Amino acid sequence: MKFTPEQVRALAGQARLGLTDEEAERLAAQLTDVLQEAERLKELDVEGVEPTLFGVQLVNVWRDDAVEASLPRDAALAAAPDVQDGFVKVPRIVEE
Protein backbone atom coordinates (compact mmCIF):
# COMPACT_ATOMS: atom_id res chain seq x y z
CA MET A 1 0.00 0.00 0.00
CA LYS A 2 1.27 3.43 -0.96
CA PHE A 3 0.52 7.02 -0.05
CA THR A 4 0.79 9.36 -3.05
CA PRO A 5 1.80 13.04 -2.85
CA GLU A 6 -1.65 13.85 -4.31
CA GLN A 7 -3.37 12.12 -1.40
CA VAL A 8 -1.15 13.99 1.05
CA ARG A 9 -2.01 17.30 -0.59
CA ALA A 10 -5.75 16.52 -0.51
CA LEU A 11 -5.56 15.65 3.18
CA ALA A 12 -3.49 18.74 3.92
CA GLY A 13 -6.07 20.84 2.11
CA GLN A 14 -8.87 19.55 4.31
CA ALA A 15 -6.79 20.11 7.42
CA ARG A 16 -5.90 23.62 6.20
CA LEU A 17 -2.18 22.84 6.17
CA GLY A 18 0.05 24.47 3.58
CA LEU A 19 2.62 22.04 2.19
CA THR A 20 5.38 22.57 -0.35
CA ASP A 21 5.78 19.96 -3.10
CA GLU A 22 8.95 18.77 -1.43
CA GLU A 23 7.14 18.33 1.92
CA ALA A 24 4.30 16.46 0.23
CA GLU A 25 6.79 14.08 -1.37
CA ARG A 26 8.65 13.52 1.89
CA LEU A 27 5.43 12.99 3.92
CA ALA A 28 4.06 10.62 1.28
CA ALA A 29 7.14 8.44 1.66
CA GLN A 30 6.99 8.57 5.46
CA LEU A 31 3.28 7.86 5.61
CA THR A 32 3.79 4.92 3.24
CA ASP A 33 6.32 3.52 5.73
CA VAL A 34 3.83 3.95 8.57
CA LEU A 35 1.08 2.27 6.60
CA GLN A 36 3.30 -0.65 5.69
CA GLU A 37 4.26 -1.05 9.31
CA ALA A 38 0.59 -1.12 10.22
CA GLU A 39 -0.07 -3.63 7.42
CA ARG A 40 2.23 -6.08 9.20
CA LEU A 41 -0.19 -6.18 12.14
CA LYS A 42 -2.71 -7.82 9.83
CA GLU A 43 -0.54 -10.91 9.83
CA LEU A 44 -1.49 -11.60 13.45
CA ASP A 45 -4.39 -13.90 14.23
CA VAL A 46 -6.69 -11.88 16.53
CA GLU A 47 -9.73 -14.10 16.20
CA GLY A 48 -11.77 -13.84 19.41
CA VAL A 49 -9.59 -11.12 20.94
CA GLU A 50 -11.49 -8.09 22.27
CA PRO A 51 -10.23 -4.84 20.75
CA THR A 52 -8.29 -2.65 23.16
CA LEU A 53 -9.72 0.82 23.01
CA PHE A 54 -7.93 2.36 25.93
CA GLY A 55 -4.38 2.09 27.19
CA VAL A 56 -5.44 2.51 30.78
CA GLN A 57 -8.45 0.87 32.37
CA LEU A 58 -10.38 3.82 33.71
CA VAL A 59 -14.14 4.16 33.95
CA ASN A 60 -16.42 6.99 35.04
CA VAL A 61 -14.04 9.90 35.05
CA TRP A 62 -16.40 12.80 35.71
CA ARG A 63 -16.42 16.50 36.33
CA ASP A 64 -19.09 18.34 38.31
CA ASP A 65 -21.50 20.67 36.55
CA ALA A 66 -19.63 23.77 37.72
CA VAL A 67 -18.91 26.87 35.65
CA GLU A 68 -15.28 28.00 35.48
CA ALA A 69 -13.67 31.06 33.96
CA SER A 70 -13.36 31.11 30.16
CA LEU A 71 -10.52 32.56 28.09
CA PRO A 72 -10.34 36.29 27.43
CA ARG A 73 -11.74 36.76 23.92
CA ASP A 74 -8.52 38.20 22.48
CA ALA A 75 -6.65 35.10 23.57
CA ALA A 76 -9.38 32.79 22.25
CA LEU A 77 -9.28 34.44 18.82
CA ALA A 78 -5.50 34.97 18.62
CA ALA A 79 -4.96 32.00 16.29
CA ALA A 80 -7.91 32.71 13.98
CA PRO A 81 -6.85 33.74 10.44
CA ASP A 82 -9.61 36.35 10.22
CA VAL A 83 -11.84 37.99 12.82
CA GLN A 84 -14.79 40.38 12.57
CA ASP A 85 -16.73 41.91 15.50
CA GLY A 86 -15.57 39.20 17.87
CA PHE A 87 -16.50 36.39 15.47
CA VAL A 88 -14.18 34.09 13.56
CA LYS A 89 -14.62 34.91 9.88
CA VAL A 90 -14.47 32.16 7.26
CA PRO A 91 -14.88 32.19 3.47
CA ARG A 92 -17.91 30.92 1.58
CA ILE A 93 -18.92 27.41 2.73
CA VAL A 94 -21.33 26.16 0.07
CA GLU A 95 -20.43 25.08 -3.44
CA GLU A 96 -22.66 25.88 -6.37
Next chain:
Amino acid sequence: MATETMVKPVTEYEVVIGLEIHAELLTDAKVWCGCSTKFGAEPNTQVCPVCMGLPGTLPVLNREAVAYAIKAGLALNCSIAPEARFDRKHYFYPDLPKAYQITQNDHPLCRRGYVEFELGGETRRVGIHHIHLEEEAGKLMHAGDRLMEAEYSLIDYNRAGIPLIEIVTEPDIRSPEEARVFLENLKSILEYTRVSDCRMEQGSLRVDANISLRPKGSTKFGNKAEIKNLNSFRAVQRALEYEVRRQTEILQRGEEVAAETRHWDETKGVTVAMRTKDEEDDYRYSPEPDIPPFEVDPAWVERLRAQLPELPREKQQRFVEQYELPAYDAGVLTADAKVADFFEACVAAYGKPKIVSNWLMGEFLRLLREDGAEVQDVPLTPEGLAELLTLVDRGVISGSIGKEVFEDMFRTGKSAAAIVKERGLEQISDEGELAAVVDQVIAENEDAAAKVRAGEMKTIGFLVGQVMQKTRGKANPKLVNELLRARLVQE
Protein backbone atom coordinates in the same frame (compact mmCIF):
# COMPACT_ATOMS: atom_id res chain seq x y z
CA MET B 1 -51.57 17.80 -34.15
CA ALA B 2 -52.14 14.20 -33.29
CA THR B 3 -53.23 13.61 -29.79
CA GLU B 4 -52.27 10.65 -27.79
CA THR B 5 -53.95 9.89 -24.56
CA MET B 6 -51.66 8.56 -21.94
CA VAL B 7 -53.36 6.94 -19.01
CA LYS B 8 -51.06 7.22 -16.06
CA PRO B 9 -51.31 4.36 -13.63
CA VAL B 10 -52.50 5.87 -10.38
CA THR B 11 -50.35 4.67 -7.56
CA GLU B 12 -51.18 5.47 -3.99
CA TYR B 13 -48.16 6.18 -1.89
CA GLU B 14 -47.50 5.72 1.78
CA VAL B 15 -45.50 8.47 3.45
CA VAL B 16 -42.66 7.31 5.71
CA ILE B 17 -41.13 9.88 8.03
CA GLY B 18 -38.44 9.60 10.67
CA LEU B 19 -37.16 12.52 12.72
CA GLU B 20 -33.86 13.42 14.33
CA ILE B 21 -34.27 15.86 17.16
CA HIS B 22 -31.37 17.68 18.77
CA ALA B 23 -32.04 19.14 22.21
CA GLU B 24 -29.52 21.14 24.22
CA LEU B 25 -29.34 20.02 27.84
CA LEU B 26 -29.84 22.52 30.65
CA THR B 27 -26.53 22.00 32.42
CA ASP B 28 -24.76 25.10 33.76
CA ALA B 29 -21.39 24.13 32.27
CA LYS B 30 -20.46 22.59 28.93
CA VAL B 31 -20.05 18.85 28.52
CA TRP B 32 -16.23 18.59 28.49
CA CYS B 33 -15.15 21.83 30.14
CA GLY B 34 -16.27 24.45 32.67
CA CYS B 35 -17.38 27.13 30.19
CA SER B 36 -20.87 28.50 30.79
CA THR B 37 -23.76 27.38 28.60
CA LYS B 38 -25.73 30.58 29.19
CA PHE B 39 -27.48 31.84 26.06
CA GLY B 40 -26.97 35.32 24.69
CA ALA B 41 -23.41 36.13 25.74
CA GLU B 42 -21.08 38.21 23.53
CA PRO B 43 -19.59 35.99 20.80
CA ASN B 44 -16.59 33.86 21.72
CA THR B 45 -16.57 34.87 25.39
CA GLN B 46 -17.61 31.44 26.74
CA VAL B 47 -14.79 29.46 25.21
CA CYS B 48 -11.60 27.83 26.44
CA PRO B 49 -8.81 25.65 25.00
CA VAL B 50 -10.98 22.51 25.41
CA CYS B 51 -14.06 23.70 23.50
CA MET B 52 -11.94 25.57 20.94
CA GLY B 53 -10.27 22.25 20.18
CA LEU B 54 -6.75 23.47 20.84
CA PRO B 55 -4.05 20.79 20.71
CA GLY B 56 -3.08 19.11 23.94
CA THR B 57 -6.35 19.61 25.78
CA LEU B 58 -8.28 16.86 27.52
CA PRO B 59 -12.08 16.75 27.72
CA VAL B 60 -13.65 15.47 30.97
CA LEU B 61 -17.30 14.38 30.97
CA ASN B 62 -19.83 16.49 32.91
CA ARG B 63 -21.71 13.94 35.02
CA GLU B 64 -24.86 16.04 35.07
CA ALA B 65 -25.08 15.91 31.26
CA VAL B 66 -25.28 12.12 31.52
CA ALA B 67 -27.95 12.44 34.21
CA TYR B 68 -30.05 14.74 31.99
CA ALA B 69 -29.72 12.39 29.03
CA ILE B 70 -30.79 9.44 31.20
CA LYS B 71 -33.80 11.40 32.45
CA ALA B 72 -34.81 12.19 28.87
CA GLY B 73 -34.46 8.50 28.04
CA LEU B 74 -36.62 7.45 30.99
CA ALA B 75 -39.29 10.03 30.15
CA LEU B 76 -39.37 8.61 26.60
CA ASN B 77 -39.71 5.02 27.83
CA CYS B 78 -36.20 3.98 26.77
CA SER B 79 -33.99 1.38 28.34
CA ILE B 80 -30.75 2.79 29.70
CA ALA B 81 -27.50 1.13 28.65
CA PRO B 82 -25.51 -0.27 31.59
CA GLU B 83 -22.36 0.86 29.82
CA ALA B 84 -21.80 3.55 27.23
CA ARG B 85 -18.90 5.22 25.50
CA PHE B 86 -18.06 7.95 23.05
CA ASP B 87 -16.84 8.02 19.47
CA ARG B 88 -15.33 10.60 17.16
CA LYS B 89 -17.30 11.56 14.08
CA HIS B 90 -14.96 13.24 11.62
CA TYR B 91 -15.96 15.93 9.20
CA PHE B 92 -14.68 19.31 8.15
CA TYR B 93 -17.03 22.20 8.74
CA PRO B 94 -16.13 25.63 10.11
CA ASP B 95 -18.40 25.33 13.17
CA LEU B 96 -16.57 22.22 14.39
CA PRO B 97 -13.32 23.28 16.05
CA LYS B 98 -11.70 19.84 16.38
CA ALA B 99 -12.83 18.70 12.90
CA TYR B 100 -14.51 15.85 14.76
CA GLN B 101 -17.54 15.76 16.98
CA ILE B 102 -17.51 13.67 20.11
CA THR B 103 -20.70 11.63 19.93
CA GLN B 104 -21.97 8.12 20.55
CA ASN B 105 -22.04 6.00 17.43
CA ASP B 106 -22.80 2.43 18.36
CA HIS B 107 -23.02 2.59 22.15
CA PRO B 108 -25.77 5.13 22.78
CA LEU B 109 -26.98 5.78 26.29
CA CYS B 110 -30.68 5.09 25.67
CA ARG B 111 -32.46 2.72 23.29
CA ARG B 112 -35.88 1.58 22.19
CA GLY B 113 -38.37 4.01 23.64
CA TYR B 114 -41.61 5.50 22.39
CA VAL B 115 -43.97 8.46 22.59
CA GLU B 116 -47.72 7.97 22.62
CA PHE B 117 -50.14 10.69 21.64
CA GLU B 118 -53.61 11.27 20.22
CA LEU B 119 -54.14 12.09 16.58
CA GLY B 120 -57.52 12.27 14.88
CA GLY B 121 -59.19 10.40 17.71
CA GLU B 122 -56.77 7.49 17.81
CA THR B 123 -53.74 6.73 19.93
CA ARG B 124 -50.51 6.75 17.96
CA ARG B 125 -47.19 5.37 19.11
CA VAL B 126 -43.94 6.51 17.52
CA GLY B 127 -40.87 4.52 18.44
CA ILE B 128 -37.61 6.06 19.61
CA HIS B 129 -34.74 4.15 18.02
CA HIS B 130 -32.15 5.57 20.41
CA ILE B 131 -30.94 8.69 22.19
CA HIS B 132 -27.28 9.55 22.30
CA LEU B 133 -25.25 12.21 24.04
CA GLU B 134 -22.94 14.46 22.05
CA GLU B 135 -21.52 17.95 21.87
CA GLU B 136 -22.84 21.02 20.12
CA ALA B 137 -20.92 22.69 17.33
CA GLY B 138 -20.39 26.44 17.18
CA LYS B 139 -22.98 28.77 15.70
CA LEU B 140 -22.58 30.03 12.16
CA MET B 141 -24.00 33.27 10.89
CA HIS B 142 -23.99 33.72 7.16
CA ALA B 143 -23.49 37.07 5.46
CA GLY B 144 -26.94 38.17 4.30
CA ASP B 145 -28.43 35.41 6.49
CA ARG B 146 -28.49 32.85 3.67
CA LEU B 147 -26.02 29.98 3.55
CA MET B 148 -26.54 29.42 -0.15
CA GLU B 149 -25.59 32.95 -1.16
CA ALA B 150 -23.24 33.98 1.63
CA GLU B 151 -19.80 35.22 0.55
CA TYR B 152 -18.48 34.65 4.06
CA SER B 153 -19.69 33.35 7.43
CA LEU B 154 -19.03 34.32 11.04
CA ILE B 155 -18.59 31.81 13.85
CA ASP B 156 -19.38 32.04 17.53
CA TYR B 157 -17.91 29.13 19.47
CA ASN B 158 -19.88 29.84 22.67
CA ARG B 159 -22.21 27.04 21.68
CA ALA B 160 -19.43 24.56 20.89
CA GLY B 161 -19.35 21.91 23.59
CA ILE B 162 -22.83 22.48 25.05
CA PRO B 163 -24.24 19.02 25.81
CA LEU B 164 -26.79 17.83 23.33
CA ILE B 165 -28.97 14.79 23.01
CA GLU B 166 -29.94 13.48 19.63
CA ILE B 167 -33.26 11.66 19.66
CA VAL B 168 -33.71 9.42 16.63
CA THR B 169 -37.20 8.10 15.95
CA GLU B 170 -38.17 4.95 14.14
CA PRO B 171 -39.63 5.61 10.66
CA ASP B 172 -43.09 5.30 12.22
CA ILE B 173 -44.58 8.66 11.24
CA ARG B 174 -47.10 8.55 8.42
CA SER B 175 -47.99 12.15 7.65
CA PRO B 176 -46.57 15.69 7.92
CA GLU B 177 -49.30 16.52 10.45
CA GLU B 178 -48.36 13.54 12.55
CA ALA B 179 -44.74 14.74 12.53
CA ARG B 180 -45.84 18.09 13.98
CA VAL B 181 -48.11 16.59 16.64
CA PHE B 182 -45.39 14.11 17.64
CA LEU B 183 -42.93 16.99 18.01
CA GLU B 184 -45.36 18.99 20.16
CA ASN B 185 -45.74 16.01 22.46
CA LEU B 186 -42.01 15.33 22.56
CA LYS B 187 -41.30 18.97 23.40
CA SER B 188 -43.83 18.88 26.26
CA ILE B 189 -42.16 15.81 27.70
CA LEU B 190 -38.67 17.30 27.51
CA GLU B 191 -39.90 20.55 29.07
CA TYR B 192 -41.75 18.71 31.85
CA THR B 193 -38.62 16.70 32.58
CA ARG B 194 -36.59 19.95 32.63
CA VAL B 195 -33.77 18.48 30.59
CA SER B 196 -34.01 21.12 27.86
CA ASP B 197 -35.76 24.46 27.47
CA CYS B 198 -36.64 23.47 23.88
CA ARG B 199 -36.48 26.96 22.42
CA MET B 200 -36.44 26.55 18.69
CA GLU B 201 -35.97 30.28 18.14
CA GLN B 202 -32.76 30.11 20.19
CA GLY B 203 -31.70 26.88 18.54
CA SER B 204 -31.85 24.77 21.71
CA LEU B 205 -34.23 22.40 19.91
CA ARG B 206 -33.63 21.48 16.27
CA VAL B 207 -35.26 19.02 13.95
CA ASP B 208 -34.13 17.23 10.79
CA ALA B 209 -36.66 15.14 8.94
CA ASN B 210 -36.18 12.08 6.76
CA ILE B 211 -38.96 11.41 4.33
CA SER B 212 -39.56 8.81 1.65
CA LEU B 213 -42.56 7.45 -0.20
CA ARG B 214 -43.41 3.91 -1.13
CA PRO B 215 -46.34 2.28 -2.92
CA LYS B 216 -49.09 1.41 -0.45
CA GLY B 217 -48.63 -2.12 0.79
CA SER B 218 -44.90 -2.23 0.03
CA THR B 219 -42.57 -3.04 2.90
CA LYS B 220 -39.43 -1.80 1.18
CA PHE B 221 -38.37 1.77 1.91
CA GLY B 222 -38.01 4.24 -0.95
CA ASN B 223 -35.07 6.63 -1.33
CA LYS B 224 -35.25 9.27 1.35
CA ALA B 225 -34.54 12.96 1.43
CA GLU B 226 -33.15 14.49 4.59
CA ILE B 227 -34.62 17.95 5.20
CA LYS B 228 -32.62 20.50 7.16
CA ASN B 229 -33.09 24.11 8.25
CA LEU B 230 -36.49 23.52 9.86
CA ASN B 231 -36.97 26.42 12.25
CA SER B 232 -40.39 25.69 13.69
CA PHE B 233 -42.81 22.78 14.00
CA ARG B 234 -44.96 24.53 11.41
CA ALA B 235 -41.96 24.62 9.07
CA VAL B 236 -41.50 20.87 9.64
CA GLN B 237 -45.07 20.22 8.58
CA ARG B 238 -44.91 22.59 5.59
CA ALA B 239 -41.57 21.25 4.35
CA LEU B 240 -42.82 17.67 4.62
CA GLU B 241 -46.04 18.55 2.80
CA TYR B 242 -43.92 20.07 0.04
CA GLU B 243 -41.74 16.93 -0.09
CA VAL B 244 -44.77 14.64 -0.34
CA ARG B 245 -45.92 16.60 -3.41
CA ARG B 246 -42.42 16.74 -4.92
CA GLN B 247 -41.65 13.06 -4.43
CA THR B 248 -45.12 11.98 -5.59
CA GLU B 249 -44.62 13.86 -8.86
CA ILE B 250 -41.19 12.29 -9.39
CA LEU B 251 -42.50 8.79 -8.74
CA GLN B 252 -45.58 9.37 -10.92
CA ARG B 253 -43.24 10.24 -13.79
CA GLY B 254 -41.60 6.87 -13.24
CA GLU B 255 -38.37 8.47 -12.04
CA GLU B 256 -36.35 7.83 -8.93
CA VAL B 257 -36.15 10.17 -5.95
CA ALA B 258 -32.56 11.19 -5.25
CA ALA B 259 -31.25 10.23 -1.83
CA GLU B 260 -29.91 13.59 -0.72
CA THR B 261 -29.90 16.36 1.85
CA ARG B 262 -32.28 19.20 1.12
CA HIS B 263 -32.54 22.65 2.62
CA TRP B 264 -35.96 24.16 3.53
CA ASP B 265 -36.43 27.67 2.19
CA GLU B 266 -39.03 29.17 4.49
CA THR B 267 -39.69 32.26 2.34
CA LYS B 268 -40.12 30.43 -0.94
CA GLY B 269 -41.81 27.44 0.66
CA VAL B 270 -39.62 24.90 -1.15
CA THR B 271 -36.79 22.46 -0.41
CA VAL B 272 -33.55 22.76 -2.36
CA ALA B 273 -30.79 20.17 -2.83
CA MET B 274 -27.74 21.12 -0.81
CA ARG B 275 -24.09 20.35 -1.39
CA THR B 276 -21.29 21.55 0.80
CA LYS B 277 -17.53 21.55 0.36
CA ASP B 278 -15.67 18.80 2.13
CA GLU B 279 -18.87 16.90 2.63
CA GLU B 280 -18.12 13.26 3.14
CA ASP B 281 -20.31 10.27 3.37
CA ASP B 282 -17.76 8.49 5.49
CA TYR B 283 -17.49 10.01 8.93
CA ARG B 284 -14.59 7.69 9.86
CA TYR B 285 -16.06 6.93 13.27
CA SER B 286 -13.49 5.81 15.79
CA PRO B 287 -13.63 5.28 19.54
CA GLU B 288 -12.89 8.48 21.47
CA PRO B 289 -9.65 7.73 23.28
CA ASP B 290 -9.72 10.76 25.59
CA ILE B 291 -12.91 9.85 27.43
CA PRO B 292 -12.99 6.56 29.30
CA PRO B 293 -16.16 4.51 28.94
CA PHE B 294 -18.69 4.91 31.70
CA GLU B 295 -20.81 2.50 33.61
CA VAL B 296 -24.31 3.47 34.60
CA ASP B 297 -25.14 2.33 38.12
CA PRO B 298 -28.74 0.98 38.10
CA ALA B 299 -29.29 2.60 41.51
CA TRP B 300 -28.44 5.97 39.94
CA VAL B 301 -30.96 5.35 37.16
CA GLU B 302 -33.62 4.56 39.78
CA ARG B 303 -32.82 7.75 41.69
CA LEU B 304 -33.22 9.71 38.45
CA ARG B 305 -36.46 7.88 37.66
CA ALA B 306 -37.81 8.90 41.05
CA GLN B 307 -37.09 12.54 40.16
CA LEU B 308 -39.25 12.43 37.04
CA PRO B 309 -42.33 14.62 37.35
CA GLU B 310 -45.83 13.59 36.35
CA LEU B 311 -45.59 13.56 32.53
CA PRO B 312 -48.03 15.30 30.15
CA ARG B 313 -50.21 12.30 29.32
CA GLU B 314 -50.50 11.24 32.96
CA LYS B 315 -51.40 14.78 33.91
CA GLN B 316 -53.94 15.00 31.09
CA GLN B 317 -55.55 11.78 32.29
CA ARG B 318 -55.64 13.05 35.86
CA PHE B 319 -57.20 16.38 34.76
CA VAL B 320 -59.97 14.48 33.01
CA GLU B 321 -60.66 12.36 36.08
CA GLN B 322 -60.04 14.83 38.88
CA TYR B 323 -61.53 17.97 37.31
CA GLU B 324 -64.00 16.30 34.95
CA LEU B 325 -62.60 18.25 32.02
CA PRO B 326 -63.09 17.21 28.39
CA ALA B 327 -59.97 15.41 27.07
CA TYR B 328 -59.44 18.31 24.67
CA ASP B 329 -59.26 20.88 27.49
CA ALA B 330 -56.99 18.64 29.51
CA GLY B 331 -54.69 18.24 26.50
CA VAL B 332 -54.44 21.98 25.88
CA LEU B 333 -53.88 22.81 29.56
CA THR B 334 -51.21 20.16 30.10
CA ALA B 335 -49.16 20.88 26.95
CA ASP B 336 -47.12 23.33 29.02
CA ALA B 337 -46.41 22.26 32.62
CA LYS B 338 -46.47 25.87 33.81
CA VAL B 339 -49.95 26.44 32.36
CA ALA B 340 -51.10 23.21 34.02
CA ASP B 341 -49.71 24.35 37.39
CA PHE B 342 -51.40 27.73 36.98
CA PHE B 343 -54.69 26.01 36.21
CA GLU B 344 -54.48 23.88 39.34
CA ALA B 345 -53.70 26.92 41.48
CA CYS B 346 -56.71 28.75 39.99
CA VAL B 347 -59.01 25.83 40.70
CA ALA B 348 -57.68 25.65 44.26
CA ALA B 349 -58.51 29.36 44.68
CA TYR B 350 -61.87 29.42 42.89
CA GLY B 351 -63.23 25.94 42.16
CA LYS B 352 -65.37 25.36 39.03
CA PRO B 353 -62.64 23.73 36.87
CA LYS B 354 -64.49 24.03 33.55
CA ILE B 355 -64.97 27.78 33.95
CA VAL B 356 -61.30 28.23 34.86
CA SER B 357 -60.38 26.05 31.88
CA ASN B 358 -62.42 28.24 29.52
CA TRP B 359 -60.72 31.40 30.71
CA LEU B 360 -57.25 29.91 30.52
CA MET B 361 -57.71 28.22 27.14
CA GLY B 362 -59.28 31.35 25.72
CA GLU B 363 -58.01 34.64 27.12
CA PHE B 364 -54.94 33.45 28.99
CA LEU B 365 -53.34 31.43 26.19
CA ARG B 366 -54.30 34.05 23.61
CA LEU B 367 -52.55 36.82 25.57
CA LEU B 368 -49.52 34.60 26.24
CA ARG B 369 -49.21 34.02 22.51
CA GLU B 370 -49.76 37.67 21.62
CA ASP B 371 -47.17 38.89 24.10
CA GLY B 372 -44.79 36.00 23.47
CA ALA B 373 -44.72 35.71 27.26
CA GLU B 374 -44.07 32.80 29.60
CA VAL B 375 -46.43 31.98 32.46
CA GLN B 376 -43.89 32.91 35.11
CA ASP B 377 -43.50 36.43 33.62
CA VAL B 378 -47.22 37.20 33.85
CA PRO B 379 -48.18 39.34 36.88
CA LEU B 380 -51.71 37.88 37.05
CA THR B 381 -52.03 35.49 39.99
CA PRO B 382 -54.44 32.57 40.47
CA GLU B 383 -55.97 34.44 43.41
CA GLY B 384 -56.46 37.47 41.14
CA LEU B 385 -58.32 35.38 38.58
CA ALA B 386 -60.47 33.87 41.35
CA GLU B 387 -61.41 37.39 42.49
CA LEU B 388 -62.34 38.40 38.95
CA LEU B 389 -64.50 35.33 38.39
CA THR B 390 -66.26 35.99 41.67
CA LEU B 391 -67.10 39.52 40.50
CA VAL B 392 -68.61 38.05 37.32
CA ASP B 393 -70.55 35.48 39.37
CA ARG B 394 -71.97 38.16 41.62
CA GLY B 395 -73.06 40.20 38.60
CA VAL B 396 -70.83 43.14 39.50
CA ILE B 397 -69.43 43.01 35.97
CA SER B 398 -70.57 41.17 32.87
CA GLY B 399 -68.61 38.34 31.29
CA SER B 400 -67.51 40.47 28.34
CA ILE B 401 -66.33 43.30 30.60
CA GLY B 402 -64.62 40.54 32.59
CA LYS B 403 -62.47 39.82 29.55
CA GLU B 404 -61.36 43.44 29.36
CA VAL B 405 -60.52 43.44 33.05
CA PHE B 406 -58.70 40.15 32.60
CA GLU B 407 -56.46 41.63 29.92
CA ASP B 408 -55.58 44.54 32.20
CA MET B 409 -54.83 42.18 35.10
CA PHE B 410 -52.76 39.96 32.83
CA ARG B 411 -50.54 42.86 31.86
CA THR B 412 -50.49 44.98 35.04
CA GLY B 413 -51.19 42.57 37.90
CA LYS B 414 -53.68 45.03 39.41
CA SER B 415 -56.63 43.58 41.32
CA ALA B 416 -59.94 43.09 39.52
CA ALA B 417 -61.80 45.31 41.99
CA ALA B 418 -59.30 48.14 41.52
CA ILE B 419 -59.59 47.99 37.73
CA VAL B 420 -63.41 47.87 37.81
CA LYS B 421 -63.52 50.88 40.13
CA GLU B 422 -60.84 52.86 38.30
CA ARG B 423 -62.50 52.41 34.92
CA GLY B 424 -66.13 52.59 36.10
CA LEU B 425 -67.00 49.18 34.74
CA GLU B 426 -69.58 48.02 37.25
CA GLN B 427 -72.44 46.27 35.53
CA ILE B 428 -75.62 48.28 35.31
CA SER B 429 -78.27 46.22 37.04
CA ASP B 430 -80.46 49.13 37.98
CA GLU B 431 -83.80 48.48 36.30
CA GLY B 432 -84.82 52.10 36.00
CA GLU B 433 -81.55 53.16 34.43
CA LEU B 434 -81.61 50.28 31.93
CA ALA B 435 -85.31 50.71 31.08
CA ALA B 436 -84.60 54.21 29.78
CA VAL B 437 -81.86 52.87 27.46
CA VAL B 438 -84.08 49.98 26.34
CA ASP B 439 -86.90 52.38 25.43
CA GLN B 440 -84.51 54.57 23.50
CA VAL B 441 -83.14 51.58 21.54
CA ILE B 442 -86.67 50.42 20.64
CA ALA B 443 -87.52 53.92 19.42
CA GLU B 444 -84.40 54.09 17.28
CA ASN B 445 -84.85 50.61 15.81
CA GLU B 446 -88.51 50.43 14.90
CA ASP B 447 -88.01 47.80 12.17
CA ALA B 448 -86.18 45.40 14.43
CA ALA B 449 -88.70 45.96 17.20
CA ALA B 450 -91.54 45.22 14.78
CA LYS B 451 -89.90 41.95 13.80
CA VAL B 452 -89.66 40.86 17.42
CA ARG B 453 -93.30 41.83 17.96
CA ALA B 454 -94.14 39.66 14.95
CA GLY B 455 -92.48 36.73 16.70
CA GLU B 456 -89.06 36.80 15.05
CA MET B 457 -87.20 36.12 18.27
CA LYS B 458 -83.70 35.96 16.83
CA THR B 459 -83.83 39.70 16.23
CA ILE B 460 -83.98 40.30 19.97
CA GLY B 461 -80.23 39.57 20.08
CA PHE B 462 -79.65 42.57 17.82
CA LEU B 463 -81.55 44.84 20.21
CA VAL B 464 -79.65 43.48 23.20
CA GLY B 465 -76.46 44.26 21.29
CA GLN B 466 -77.63 47.87 20.74
CA VAL B 467 -78.26 48.30 24.45
CA MET B 468 -74.86 46.84 25.27
CA GLN B 469 -73.25 49.27 22.85
CA LYS B 470 -74.98 52.28 24.40
CA THR B 471 -73.86 51.19 27.87
CA ARG B 472 -70.35 50.30 26.68
CA GLY B 473 -70.94 46.70 27.58
CA LYS B 474 -71.92 47.43 31.15
CA ALA B 475 -75.58 46.53 31.01
CA ASN B 476 -76.60 43.32 32.72
CA PRO B 477 -77.53 41.28 29.60
CA LYS B 478 -80.02 39.09 31.44
CA LEU B 479 -81.92 42.10 32.68
CA VAL B 480 -81.80 43.79 29.26
CA ASN B 481 -83.32 40.67 27.75
CA GLU B 482 -86.12 40.66 30.32
CA LEU B 483 -86.87 44.33 29.77
CA LEU B 484 -87.02 43.92 25.98
CA ARG B 485 -89.30 40.91 26.25
CA ALA B 486 -91.61 42.71 28.64
CA ARG B 487 -92.05 45.46 26.05
CA LEU B 488 -92.17 43.51 22.80
CA VAL B 489 -93.47 40.03 23.49
CA GLN B 490 -97.04 39.14 24.34
CA GLU B 491 -96.72 36.42 26.94
